[in-house]
Amino acid sequence: MxxxxxxxxxxxxxxxxxxxxxxxxxxxxxxxxxxxxxxxxxxxxxxxxxxxxxxxxxxxxxxxxxxxxxxxxxxxxxxxxxxxxxxxxxxxxxxxxxxxxxxxxxxxxxxxxxxxxxxxxxxxxxxxxxxxxxxxxxxxxxxxxxxxxxxxxxxxxxxxxxxxxxxxxxxxxxxxxxxxxxxxxxFKDTILSLVASVQIGSNDMIRVGDWIEMPQLNANGDVVDIALHTVKVQNFDKTITTIPTHRLISESFRNWRGMQESGGRRIMRALVIDQNSVSFLDEAGMHAVSRFGLLGTYLHDKRDDLSRWNVDRAADNRLDSRRLTNIGTFRAYVLAYLRAHPNISPDQTLLVRQLAPSEHGLPLEIYAFANTTVWAAYEGLQADIFDHLIAILPEFGLRLFQRPSGGDLSQLQLLQTQSDYPLSHSDRRLTSSS
Structure with missing residues (x-):
């Protein structure tokens, strides 16, 4: 041991x-x-x-x-x-x-x-x-x-x-x-982006959630992120467009925030009227349009105004006398229809105006504001309005202008074969072009 x-x-x-x-x-x-x-x-x-x-x-x-x-x-x-x-x-x-x-x-x-x-x-x-x-x-x-x-x-x-x-x-x-x-x-891009971020923030140019449109960069949608170097935009097809921040300062873009904050979205679309269908209203035409309740006040005031004007100038039986036209009456109807529509904002601009006529017809433009900014509701409202106006247009003796298609040409050829009368010069030119 x-x-x-x-x-x-x-x-x-x-x-x-x-x-x-x-x-x-x-x-x-x-x-x-x-x-x-x-x-x-x-x-x-x-x-x-x-x-x-x-x-x-x-x-x-x-x-x-x-x-x-x-x-x-x-x-x-x-x-x-x-x-x-x-x-x-x-x-x-x-x-x-x-x-x-x-x-x-x-x-x-x-x-x-x-x-x-x-x-x-x-x-x-x-x-x-x-x-x-x-x-x-x-x-x-x-x-x-x-x-x-x-x-x-x-x-x-x-x-x-x-x-x-x-x-x-x-x-x-x-x-x-x-x-x-x-x-x-x-660090050139970083410096440019920093200056751009300061300007964007100080001028309140864009915010997260804004709908912006920048066609040169194929951006059309909502801003989802604002960073130092990039701004991300989610387009309506759910793709993401990344925009360099400094390009929002050096180039132009459209911000739809003002429309969203106003609570209304603009409707600006035209009906192209066939100018050959524009005419004065005769007794039958006056009887036809008098059936519209929206035109009661307009027709009464317009008849009194025209009667006084013609009497003062002794122009009752002359060709240069003032008379009601179907296009003018239709324009008054559209204006009254929009004013009575519950989804058209009464506090914003409302116009029904004629644009310059051309070889494609006479544009009758509607300029109004819907009282909603929701995309689907806005498109549905716009479609409903123009569905009604297009359908009611023949009641005023008016026609929409439309380029002749295959079906139109076939109908003209069928009329030519079934009729004992020759076609007019314009109809012969139309059929010959086919």
Whole structure:
């Protein structure tokens, strides 16, 4: 038993003497102990401190995203082992000075990077909290947040390089002055986008949710995101068009926000009347249009006005006397019909006007505003109005102009074969062109 104790004592002395004489073994052992201590400190920081902090956040009077705060604090907790290694590496025995200095510099650079990532997370958290405000869509700050992140990472890059080189950051900043032209060229788009974002925000040009139209970039839809470099537009076919932010300043686009805020959408469409169907109203025509209740007041006032005008000028039986026309009466009917329509806004412009006649007919344009901005409802209302007007047009002796099609030409040829009378000059020209 005593001999075994002597043997164990001799072995321990040999190992101790070997450890004392082997400097690399001492250095590796010291690094392992330092790493173990740093890991333990990191575990305590993440498992205990972070848990207590998240519980405290949940009891705050205002709501904060615990996931975002947890991510930021988890990043900051990585600083603890880096600080321990940076401070304790000098105490590791027999570690080369240059290696110890490099490890300390590497830890300093890691701490700077961790702080930059944490600050970036805080900026993201601030943007998320701002998005909860009712007016956040009117004044988005996402572009400014991205600029802040660029500044944070730019400053972190300079500090990290200075830490690794063990030089003052001012020395690097003095060298950046010579690189200003290169940086301006490299970050040209970023600078343009930053200026554009400021102008867009200050002038309230676009907001998230606005319907914008930019034909040169095939963009026609709702703005879904406004960032520093790009503005995303979801088109009505559900595709996404990405527009460089600075192009919204340098080029023109249409914003339909004014229409949406007004509560009404414009209807501007024309019925093209066949000019050969325009005529004066005879007794039969007067009897036909007098059946329309919407025209009662118009016909009464118009007859009195024409009678007085003709009597004053003794023009009752002359060709230049004033008489009612079917096109004028129809125009008055359309105006009365729109004024009585419940879905036409009475407070906005309402016109029924003739445009310049051409070889395609006489355009009778309707200029009115629907009292809805919902696309489907607007299109349905517009279609209902023109369905009615097209269907009722023959009651006034009017016809729509339409280019002759195959069916029209076939009917003319059938009339020619069945009739004993020759076709008119215009009909013969029409059939010959087929």
């Amino acid at each position: 005593i001999s075994q104790l002597y043997i164990a004592s001799d072995s321990l002395q040999i190992l101790t003497r070997g450890y004392v004489e082997n400097v690399w073994l001492q250095a590796v052992t010291g690094l392992l102990l330092l790493g173990a201590f740093a890991w333990a400190a990191n575990w305590v920081a993440k498992r205990i401190v972070l848990t207590l902090l998240l519980r405290l956040i949940n009891h705050l009077p205002f709501r904060v995203e615990a996931a975002h705060i947890g991510a930021v604090v988890a990043r900051l907790s990585n600083i603890v082992p880096a600080l321990i290694i940076q401070s304790g590496v000098a105490a590791v025995p027999h570690l080369p000075v240059r290696l110890a200095g490099f490890m300390a510099s590497l830890c300093a650079a890691f701490i700077i990077l961790t702080l930059a990532i944490a600050l970036s997370g805080l900026l993201t958290l601030g943007n998320d909290l701002y998005q909860r405000r009712p007016d956040a869509a009117n004044r988005p700050i996402k572009g400014y947040v991205q600029v802040g992140k660029l500044l944070v990472y730019g400053a972190a890059s300079i500090l990290m390089i200075a830490a690794l080189m063990d030089q003052s950051p001012l020395l690097l900043l003095s060298g950046l002055g010579a690189m200003a032209a290169v940086l301006m060229l490299v």
